[in-house]
Amino acid sequence: MTTVAPADTVANAAATPDQPQPYRELGLKDDEYARIREILGRRPTDAELAMYSVMWSEHCSYKSSKVHLRYFGETTTEEMRARMLAGIGENAGVVDIGDGWAVTFKVESHNHPSYVEPYQGAATGIGGIVRDILAMGARPIAVADPLRFGPADAPDTRRVLPGVVAGIGGYGNSLGLPNIGGEVVFDRCYAGNPLVNALCVGAMRKEDLHLAHASGVGNKIILFGARTGLDGIGGVSVLASETFSDEGGPGRKKLPSVQVGDPFTEKVLIECCMELYRAGLVVGIQDLGGAGLSCATSELASAGDGGMHINLDAVPLRAAGMTPAEILSSESQERMCAVVRPEHVDEFLAVCRKWDTLATVIGEVTDGDRLVITWHGEVVVDVPPRTVAHDGPVYERPIARSAAQDELVANAPDDLPRPADLRAEILRMAASPNLCSRAWVTDQYDRYVRGNTAAAQPADAGVVRVDEETGRGIAVSTDCNARFVALDPYAGAQLALAEAYRNVATSGAVPVAVTDCLNFGSPEDPHVMWQFQQAVHGLADGCAQLGIPVTGGNVSFYNQTGATAILPTPVVGVLGVLDDVATRIPIGFRRSGDTVILLGETRAELGGSEWAHVAHGHLGGRPPAVDLAAEQRLARLLAGAKALFTGSHDLSDGGLAQALVESCLIGGTGASVTLPGDDAFIALFSESAARVLVTVASEQAEAALAAAAEAGVPARVLGTTGGTALVIDGVGELPLDELRTAWESTLPALFG
Template sequence: MPETRIANLDTVAVASEDPHHAQPWADLGLKADEYQRIREILGRRPTSSELAMYSVMWSEHCSYKSSKVHLKQFSEIPQETPAGKMLAGIGENAGVIDIGQGYAVTFKVESHNHPSYVEPHQGAATGIGGIVRDILAMGARPVAVMDPLRFGPLDAPDTHRVLPGIVAGVGGYGNCLGLPNIGGEAVFDETYLGNPLVNALCVGVLRHEDLHLAKASGVGNQVILYGARTGGDGIGGVSVLASETFDADGPAKRPSVQVGDPFMEKLLIECTLEIFAAGLVAGIQDLGGAGLSCATSELASAGDGGMHVELDRVPLRDSTLAPEEILMSESQERMMAVVEPDDVAAFLAICAKWDVEAVVVGEVTDTGRLQIDWHGERVVDVPPRSVAHDGPTYHRPFARPDWQDALQADSAEALPRPTTGDELRATLLRLVASPNLCDKSWITDQYDRYVRGNTVLAQPSDSGMVRVDEETNLGVAVSTDCNGRFAKLDPYAGAQLALAESYRNVATGGATPLAISDCLNFGSPEDPDVMWQFAEACRGLKDGCLELGIPVTGGNVSLYNQTGETAILPTPVVAVLGVIDDVTRRTPSAWSAAGEQVFVLGESREELSGSEWAHVVHGHLGGRPPVVDLAAEKVLAELLREGVGLLTSAHDLSDGGLGQALVEAALRHGVGATVTVPGDAFLGLFAESAGRVLVTVAPGDEDRLADLAARHGVALTGLGVTGGDALVVDGQFEAPLAELREAWTATLPAALG
C-alpha cells in the first residue's frame, strides 16, 4: 500500500472531524435523501469505504428498494404444501425444498442482463458462475443449469454482436464446470434490442442434514475468505450497472463487468463440498453482487450482529486497489465462511489440498457493529443491518397506463386469416421457420446437456429432468417460461400464463410441481406504467401460486431494462421445479412409433391476440391474452401424472399452437402423422389457448385415456394417428417432414453462420 494512500486514508476518525468533506454520492448512484439518511444512521458523514458499501448495497439490484413493497405479498403463500415442504426460502441465497427420501433440492433463477450487453461473453459466463455459487452456499452440489435468454430481432446487427458471445459465455462456463444445461429459452423481440435478458438458473441437490445458511454466529468464530483473489474487475458490477438504464449510444461500461474463471470455480465447488462434509462451517456466503460489502454485512446482520475484518489481509490481484475499491469489487469465484477457531486449521488444509487460496480476514464479535480496518486504521464502523437489510423502501407511484385500454381493444381476432389449405400450409412453414419457433440447436449444441450422466430430459423436451438418486431413480424436473407479449397485454394474466406453462411443462414429463423461483425483468421503476406492470405481475404470481398450492422459494428482480425511453416487454420469467419418483417412467415429449393415436387434452378457443401468428405474419400486438384457468391446469397436471405409463408422449401447446406442437413432435423422431383438425382449421392449428397438451397412446389404449380424461373432467379431442413421412392435415394440406425440417432448422444457422 503506497504511503500516500495511507496518509490520505479516509478513516472513521477523519470523517468525524471533517463533516463537510465533499463526497461523490451521486456518482455512486445514491440520491440526496439516501445520502442524508446514511449520515443520520452514522451520526456523521460516511468514510469513503462506508459510502462505497452503502452505495452498492442500497442499489436497486441489491436492496430491491422499488420492488420489495410488492414482493412481500409472496410471504402470504404457505411454505408447506401437500406437495412438498420448504426448508429454506425467500431471504436465503436460494430456496430449498424437500423432495423425499431424505433429499432436498435448491434452485434459483437470477439475471445478468446489463453486464451481458456490455460484455456478452463475460457477462453471461459470470451470470452462470454467480448462480452456481448461490446454490453451493446452501450446502448443495450443483447438478444442472438453464438459461432463459431474450434478444432483439434476429436480423439486427447488435443481436449478432451479443448473441454469439452470450451463448459462448453460458456454454463455456457451464461446460467447464461439468454441469449439464438442461433447458431454457431463446426469444426474439425488438424491445430487447439494446437490452438483452440473460437469466441463469441452477439446481442443486443435498441431504437434509447438509443444509447451510448465511449467518455469522458465535463470538470468536473466524471469518475466512477463500477462492480467487480480488481484482479491479467488476467494481460496482451488477450492483450499480443493473440499477440504471442504458442510453442509446451502446456499451461503454466494460470495467464494471466481472471476469470469470470457471476452472477456479470448479476447484471452489469441490473444496467447499469437502469442507461441508467435514462439518467445518458455521455459516457461509458466496461473494456475488456487491462483493465483500454484501458478504460481510449480510453474514453479520443475519448472525449475532457483530464482525471485525482486517481488510488488508484480503488477497489482491492488484496491489493498488484502495479499500473502497476492494469492498466494491465483484471479482468472481470467492466465498466467505464462518469457522470455529478449532476448525480453522482443518479448513485451511482442505483449501490447500484443492489449491484454493484461503485467508482468515476477521472474526465474529458481540459489538453489534461491522468494523473494518485497513492497515490498523478503522475505515468502516456501521450497524450491519443498516447496510444489508434496512435500505431505502420506495413506494413508487404506479397506475394503469392510459394506452392499456386501446391496446387491449386492438384484438388480433380481426386480422386477415388464411382460408385455403395452401394458405394454411404456407402459414405453418412460415411460423416454424420464425426466430421464436425455429430449431434452437445452433444455441443448445454449444452446451453439454448430458455431462455427469444423470440428464434424463433436456432441450427440446418440454422440461429438463435430472436423476437425483441412482439407486431409486428419484429425480427432479425444471422448466422456465414467459411470454412477454401476453404480459404486455395484461401483466396479471401474463404472469399467471408464464406460471401455468412452466407448471404444465413439468407435469407433461410426469413430475409433480413443487415450487417456483422467479426472475422479474421490467423497465424503469421510475415510470408509473412500468411499476403498474410489475405490481400486477407480482399480484398475478401470488394469486396463481395460492391457487396451485405451490410456494415462491425466492428469485430475482431486474429493473431498468430499457434503452432510452424504450422499455422491454414485461418479462416475468417463472421457473417451476417438480419431483418424479422414478425417472425411468417419465413421459417423453414426442411420439416415436407409427400407429399411435393422437389426442389433445384441454379446450381450444379463438385466442389469437399476442400469438406468434399475429406477431410473425402481421407484426401485431393487441387484444387480450388467452384465458388462464389455474384450476383446470392443476387438474390437467394431475391427469398427466396419473397417465404415466399410459401416455406414450405428452407435449404442451403454447407458442405457435397445435401446428407447432405437431411439427416438433413429428420431427423429433422422424415419424409423421395424419390428423383431422375439428372446426375452423386455422384456429385449431394456430390459436394459443392455455391448458392444452398434445398426447399419444398406443393402439387399443384409447378407452383408457377417455376414462382418465372423463374422471378428471378434462376435455379430450381425437385428432388422428402417427405414421408416414409427412404431416397431413386431412382435407387441408400435406407437408413432408423433410420440408418441415428444412424450414425449422435453417433459420439460426442462416442468420448466425
C-alpha cells in the first residue's frame, strides 16, 4: 500500500512554532535557520526548509565565494562587455560571434558524484551542463572534459578513470555531441577527490536568446522531460525519515544520492526544445539541475515580474508517496521548466507529444510577489522567491597565507640533478602519464557527429563550424596547471588563462571570452581562501588585461581528502572565433620540407614543471613568468598571419621537447632541429609561457620571420620537417616508431 505522509502546511507551521526541525542535518547553521524564521515570520515548513537548505548550500548560493566573485564584475569594462549578450548569473554566458550568431558556453564541476559513482557522476555532469546551454535557447554543439585523477598507477584510479570516461562517452555520445577537447591530468592530490569538469558550447541566432524569467500574469509553468523521482535527494532524506517510520510504500526504497542519467530522454528533450524555440512557444525557460524544482521555481519567479503558484500534485512522479520536500529537492535528470502563454499551451504540449516527451502544466505566474506551492489542496510553501534564490547568506571567510607557502617558494628547482642522457629523458617524458597520448580516453568519445568538427583532440583547441554557409565557427580550450597555481595562485591562475588563450590562438582563432571552473579545497581553511582570492584576482586582472570577459562559470569547494586539500585548480576555458574554420591552423608536422620556427622566448623556468614532477617528484620555487602582453602579441600574429602557417602547436607541459615529439607524431612527419640557446636541457624542458611552435613553407620562412618581427614576437628558425625521425642536434636521433611506442603505450598498459 502507498503511504501518504501528512503535510507540514504553512498553517501547521504557524500553529506549531516550537516544533524542532532537523536544520543542522540539512547543513544549515543556527544563524541561517534563525534568518529563515525571520524572513517568514514563523518557522519554515518541511518543504520550505528543504528549499532554503539546498538553495543556501555552498553549491547553490556561492556563500563563501560571492564576495570574491564580485571582483569579476568590478574588473569587466564596458569595452569587454560589448560582445556579451548575457553574463554571470544566467545559466551560461552568451557572446556575439558575428553574422547574427551568438555562442554560449560554460564549464561546471561534477567532482564529488564522480568519485562516489564514476560512470553516473560523469554522465550526469554532461547532462547538466548540456541543459544549462539548452536553457539559453541554444543548440548544444560540442562538449569537452577537463579531468583530473590520482596517480595513474593507483588502484583507485583504475576504478575511477575508466568509469568516468565511459560515463562521459556513454552520455555525450548518445546525445550526438562531438567531444572536442579537455584534459587528463594525474596527480597524487586528486587521489581521493578526482575533478570531473564538463564544458558545453551552444550556438543560436542572436534573436533566439532565451533567459530564465517568469513574466506575464496568467502565463503557465510547464514541467517537461523525465518524471520526478527519489534519486539525487541527498540530505533532504532526513526530513523523509522523520515522516516515515520505515521505508514506506512501493518505490520508496532508499536510492543512491548520485542521480542516474538517461541520455536518450535528454537527446529527445534537446530536439523538443529546438522545435519549441523555433515555433516561438517559450517565454522563459530554466533547466532543472542542482536543487531541482526548488531552484527552478524560485529562480524563475525571482527573475520575473510577478509571483508564482505551483501545484505539486500535478508533478509526474516516479515513486509513490513522495513528500513535498522530496518533490521539490529531487535532482532527477532530464527535466526542464518553461513559462508559456496560455494561448500557446496546447501547441506546446503537441510538440512535446511529437517527441514523446512528458509535459505537464504545474502552475502559473501570479500577480503577487510570493512563490506559493500547494500540495493536496494545502499551502506547503509561501515565500518571497528572492529570499530563496538570491538572498542566501554571504560569508567573509578568514583568509590567511600559510607559512608553508614560503617554504614552498623557497624550495626552488635550480639544484635538481639534471639528466645525463637527454635523448632518454625525452622518451621518458613522452611516456609519462601527464604527457603521453590521451587516445585511450578520447577514442571513447565521438568527435565526428554533426559533421562540423574542424579540430579535436589532440589539437590544442577544438574547432567547430557554426555556420555551414560561411564557415564561421569557434575554437575552445580548457587548461590549468595546478602546480603553478599552488606555487603562486595569482600568477598560476593567469598562467591557466594564458595557456587556454594561447591554445585558442594557436588554431588561428581570435579569443573573445572566458569561462572558469574554480576547484578548491575547503573554504573554511584560511589558506584555501587565500588561494581562492588570489586566483580570482589573478584571473580577473588577467582577463581585463587581455580584454576578454569572464561570462560565467562555477565554483567547487571542499575538494579534499581528509584535511588535505587538492592543489588549487582553477580550470579556465577560453572561446575564440574564426571567420572561416577552413582557415584554422592544424596541429603537427604534416609536410616535409617546411621550416620549423619557435615563437617566443625561452628562459630557465622549471618551477612546477612536468620535468621536475616526473624526474624528481618536486614541486617548489616560482612558476614561469606571466607576460600577457607577449601572449597578446603572439595571438595577433597567429590570427593575422594564419595563412602563412602550415601547422602550429602550443608549448606548455613538458616544454619544447614534448611539443616537438607531439608535432612529429600527430603530423606523421619527422624533423631535424637545432635547439635555441646554449643550454640544451633548459631549451628542451623549461616551461616558459608565451611560446608556440609553427611551421611554414620554406619559401615563406622570411615572410613569417618578418611578420613575427613586426608583431614584436621573438622568432627563431629551429630546422626543417621531414624524414621518419626527430633529429635534435647535439642530443640524438629519435625514430618516430620508437617515440610512438613510448607515447602511445602508457595508458593502454595501465587501463587495458
